Amino acid sequence: MSSFAGLQTALSGLVAQRYGLDTTGANVANANTPGYSRQRVVLDPMSTTSAAPSLFSRNDGPGSGVRVSDLQRVTDQLVATRVRQERSTAEFMAVDRAAWSRIEVALGEPGDTGLTTRLSALWASWSDLANSPDSGAARAQVLQTGAAVTDTLGALATGVDQAWADTRGSVQLLVDEVNATARSVADLNHAVRDATAAGSSPNELLDQRDALVVRLSELTGGTVRAGELNQVDVYIGGTAVVRGDRVTALTVDPASAGSLADAQAGIPVRLAGAAGAVLEVPGGKLGATIVALQSTWPGVMARLDATAAEIAGKVNAVHSSGKGLDGVSGRSFFTGTTAATLAVAVTDPAHVAAAAGTGGTLDGTLADALATIGQGTASPDAGWRSFVSDVGSMSQAAQRRSQAQAVVVGDVMAAREAVSGVDIDEELTNMVMFQRAYEGAARMLTAVDEALDTLINRTGVVGR
Amino acid sequence: MFRITQRSMADTTYANLQASLSRSSTLQEQLSSGKQVSRPSDNPMAAGDVMQLRTERAANAQYIRNADNGIAWLSTADAALQQSSERLSKAKELTVQAGSGALSQVNRDAIAGELRGVRAGLLELANTQYLGRPVFGGTTDGPAAFDATGAYVGDAGTVARRVGSESTVPVNVSGGAAFGTGGTSVFARLDALIADLEAGTPTTGHLDGLDQALNGVLGSLSDVGARTNRIDNLRAKADDAAITLRSAQSQIEDVDLPKTILELQLQSVAYQAALGATARVIQPTLLDFLR
Numbered sequence: 001m002s003s004f005a006g007l008q009t010a011l012s013g014l015v016a017q018r019y020g021l022d023t024t025g026a027n028v029a030n031a032n033t034p035g036y037s038r039q040r041v042v043l044d045p046m047s048t049t050s051a052a053p054s055l056f057s058r059n060d061g062p063g064s065g066v067r068v069s070d071l072q073r074v075t076d077q078l079v080a081t082r083v084r085q086e087r088s089t090a091e092f093m094a095v096d097r098a099a100w101s102r103i104e105v106a107l108g109e110p111g112d113t114g115l116t117t118r119l120s121a122l123w124a125s126w127s128d129l130a131n132s133p134d135s136g137a138a139r140a141q142v143l144q145t146g147a148a149v150t151d152t153l154g155a156l157a158t159g160v161d162q163a164w165a166d167t168r169g170s171v172q173l174l175v176d177e178v179n180a181t182a183r184s185v186a187d188l189n190h191a192v193r194d195a196t197a198a199g200s201s202p203n204e205l206l207d208q209r210d211a212l213v214v215r216l217s218e219l220t221g222g223t224v225r226a227g228e229l230n231q232v233d234v235y236i237g238g239t240a241v242v243r244g245d246r247v248t249a250l251t252v253d254p255a256s257a258g259s260l261a262d263a264q265a266g267i268p269v270r271l272a273g274a275a276g277a278v279l280e281v282p283g284g285k286l287g288a289t290i291v292a293l294q295s296t297w298p299g300v301m302a303r304l305d306a307t308a309a310e311i312a313g314k315v316n317a318v319h320s321s322g323k324g325l326d327g328v329s330g331r332s333f334f335t336g337t338t339a340a341t342l343a344v345a346v347t348d349p350a351h352v353a354a355a356a357g358t359g360g361t362l363d364g365t366l367a368d369a370l371a372t373i374g375q376g377t378a379s380p381d382a383g384w385r386s387f388v389s390d391v392g393s394m395s396q397a398a399q400r401r402s403q404a405q406a407v408v409v410g411d412v413m414a415a416r417e418a419v420s421g422v423d424i425d426e427e428l429t430n431m432v433m434f435q436r437a438y439e440g441a442a443r444m445l446t447a448v449d450e451a452l453d454t455l456i457n458r459t460g461v462v463g464r
Numbered sequence: 465m466f467r468i469t470q471r472s473m474a475d476t477t478y479a480n481l482q483a484s485l486s487r488s489s490t491l492q493e494q495l496s497s498g499k500q501v502s503r504p505s506d507n508p509m510a511a512g513d514v515m516q517l518r519t520e521r522a523a524n525a526q527y528i529r530n531a532d533n534g535i536a537w538l539s540t541a542d543a544a545l546q547q548s549s550e551r552l553s554k555a556k557e558l559t560v561q562a563g564s565g566a567l568s569q570v571n572r573d574a575i576a577g578e579l580r581g582v583r584a585g586l587l588e589l590a591n592t593q594y595l596g597r598p599v600f601g602g603t604t605d606g607p608a609a610f611d612a613t614g615a616y617v618g619d620a621g622t623v624a625r626r627v628g629s630e631s632t633v634p635v636n637v638s639g640g641a642a643f644g645t646g647g648t649s650v651f652a653r654l655d656a657l658i659a660d661l662e663a664g665t666p667t668t669g670h671l672d673g674l675d676q677a678l679n680g681v682l683g684s685l686s687d688v689g690a691r692t693n694r695i696d697n698l699r700a701k702a703d704d705a706a707i708t709l710r711s712a713q714s715q716i717e718d719v720d721l722p723k724t725i726l727e728l729q730l731q732s733v734a735y736q737a738a739l740g741a742t743a744r745v746i747q748p749t750l751l752d753f754l755r
Binding site: 031032100101104105107109110111114116117119120121123124127128130131132134325355359360361362363364365368371372374375381382384385386388389390391392393395396399410413414415417418419421422423424425428429432 | 476502509621749
């Protein structure tokens with residue numbers, strides 16, 4: 001063992017402890033950086049013996065110091081996977097919740113502007129007409145309240161149509177974001193591979209890439225598979241969207257539904273991969289958006305249409321059996337069988353039928369029969385109430401799921417923070433530790449230096 | 465054990481503050497709107513009930529309006545029939561007077577003239593209108609129930625008012641039932657009486673006919689009374705229902721004010737406590753003790 005080995009040992013200590021201090025500095029600096037994973041210096045003792053013992057190998061004393069063998073990024077793959085899964089689910093539920101919330105707000109129930117109030121006004125105006133079939137005002141009132149019913153349903157249909165179009169427009173924006181994010185992940189894969197191959201630390205790149213992969217999962221519910229040289233591949237519905245540094249860009253299938261009517265006819269909204277192969281988006285924001293386009297909004301529209309058809313059918317069946325002031329019978333009061341097309345067919349107040357076919361000119365029994373359509377459990381009003389209750393239940397369930405999921409996301413984020421977060425107290429303790437060790441190594445250097453001084457300058461001076 | 469970092473404490477605190485604030489916001493919304501159920505998702509069952517109660521209240525309000533309208537019809541008919549019975553009694557008196565053998569033809573002519581006046585008055589009463597419609601004319605769109613000759617020109621239709629989900633009350637009086645039709649109508653009987661008076665033939669045989677006519681009017685009058693009674697009762701029932709339905713809706717829909725205010729107070733205390741705790745979360749670190 002060389003006389004100067006002690007100096008080398010002390011130097012290795014100085015270098016290692018300074019590295020530790022630098023790492024502590026980096027951790028403290030990033031204590032509040034989102035997505036940052038704390039780093040830890042891994043120190044190894046340097047042995048004087050070679051790793052592979054041989055016949056002539058021998059222990060040559062107390063080792064030759066320390067070296068920094070690794071700069072470890074403290075993460076937990078299991079926690080990272082959970083973060084991706086739960087946040088993807090949370091995004092799915094948030095979109096679902098927003099869709100139902102938009103529907104129930106548009107309904108305006110229970111309130112003075114909802115269809116219930118409009119229908120009540122229509123039935124009341126029929127009753128007023130039954131009281132005075134000769135009154136032009138009562139006849140005009142029936143036409144007005146009828147128009148208010150069709151306007152309300154029409155506005156709801158327009159609102160649902162508009163909501164579908166808005167949601168459909170967001171699909172392209174989301175696909176663009178998925179493609180841009182996938183591109184960035186691939187670029188970072190490339191950089192990480194180069195850094196890893198060159199033996200330098202890719203830790204910060206890995207943090208950046210993890211954040212982007214989480215975003216991809218939030219958008220699509222995609223899954224991640226780890227590969228060689230710190231590479232990750234991202235799969236969406238079985239298709240590798242990112243593989244190493246290559247990207248498969250997503251496109252919206254041009255044959256997708258372009259309007260609510262298409263969606264009602266069963267035409268799906270689909271995405272396509274590279275060769276135009278259809279790609280199922282399993283979840284995330286994009287998955288939820290597609291579900292809303294394919295089932296939520298068309299389902300609501302179907303119920304609105306059913307309500308419109310029921311109102312028109314029930315009123316017309318009675319109305320056409322009666323006669324107007326001019327004695328002509330067989331007229332329909334409403335035209336159209338969908339929420340969007342429902343309209344009052346009668347334009348001349350005198351053509352409103354209040355009298356039964358066999359009654360006198362000023363008979364009011366038909367108007368009275370029309371006024372009672374709104375009563376009972378088989379009435380359009382009752383159907384509408386059950387629809388509003390259904391929407392309320394769906395919206396409430398969506399809210400509760402979303403809230404529960406927010407708690408789960410909070411938990412996994414806390415778990416991630418527990419593994420990878422920076423604790424200032426811990427870092428300061430490490431700082432003190434490294435600082436003291438650095439001082440010790442420096443003192444060691446001095447001590448060896450003094451010993452060598454004794455050897456070199458003060459030894460062998462007898463008789464000088 | 466979970467590793468706790470400063471950031472995780474900050475995150476937890478923030479999440480709790482948000483939750484507390486969101487509860488406060490819900491209570492504030494309930495207090496300011498006065499409604500517990502402002503969206504179906506607040507309580508889907510209650511929303512359905514509230515909508516049903518709204519429908520029922522609207523229908524009930526309409527029943528009250530219908531009843532008022534019906535009562536007006538019936539009282540118009542009632543007044544007309546009262547006066548008709550007085551006129552017919554007067555006609556009977558005159559007939560009895562005319563039966564006295566001591567009367568000269570001049571006196572009989574005078575009585576006949578008076579009876580013509582009674583007949584004209586009765587015709588006017590039989591054509592009494594409510595809002596332009598003859599109340600004894602059924603569902604006719606003409607202005608009169610009886611023409612000048614005393615023939616019935618109305619129809620046999622019924623004018624009814626709906627004053628309950630299952631109850632309709634007829635509010636017109638059939639002109640035929642009240643005043644008779646054809647040869648037995650009040651007008652035909654009076655015409656025959658007047659003709660006999662002027663011709664000098666004895667008229668005592670007409671008294672029975674006038675009695676029958678009076679009975680017809682009185683019968684209709686009691687019928688109108690019974691129906692007015694019925695519609696009054698149903699209206700009172702609808703008035704009661706209006707109050708019951710309103711309070712039922714209020715119970716489901718409106719906020720319980722003292723309870724909500726108390727909850728808001730508690731929530732506000734909790735929020736302030738959370739804020740106080742947050743101030744302490746930004747704790748001293750080891751940094752404060754290292755020099």
